Amino acid sequence: MRTLRDMPKWGAMLFVAAGLTACGSVDTSDLVSFVENAHKDSKPEIDPLPEIRLYENFVYSATDLPDPFATLNLLPGSGGAAVGGISPDTNRRKEPLEKFALGDLSLVGTM
Numbered sequence: 001m002r003t004l005r006d007m008p009k010w011g012a013m014l015f016v017a018a019g020l021t022a023c024g025s026v027d028t029s030d031l032v033s034f035v036e037n038a039h040k041d042s043k044p045e046i047d048p049l050p051e052i053r054l055y056e057n058f059v060y061s062a063t064d065l066p067d068p069f070a071t072l073n074l075l076p077g078s079g080g081a082a083v084g085g086i087s088p089d090t091n092r093r094k095e096p097l098e099k100f101a102l103g104d105l106s107l108v109g110t111m
Contacts, residue, residue, distance in 0.1 A: 097105070
């Protein structure tokens with residue numbers, strides 16, 4: 001014999017069973033045929049491959065020039081500057097940060 005306490009449990013089970021019957025046998029053949037034939041005739045558009053440029057070899061032709069990293073060129077008062085080569089322009093206008101000594105500057109942060 002069923003009691004009043006079992007009624008909500010039976011009602012919930014009946015509701016779930018009725019809900020599951022709604023998902024039962026529905027004719028979906030038209031859906032299956034649509035999915036199979038929807039994109040059968042269409043071809044995807046694919047971009048052509050980019051043209052590959054040929055690699056050009058670089059020939060280093062400065063072997064007869066003096067080595068810029070030689071220790072003779074790094075010493076002050078020697079090398080190309082004394083002979084009339086490249087040297088800093090001492091008559092230029094000074095930049096704002098050149099007012100400070102290099103030891104007084106420190107990196108606070110970057111953005």
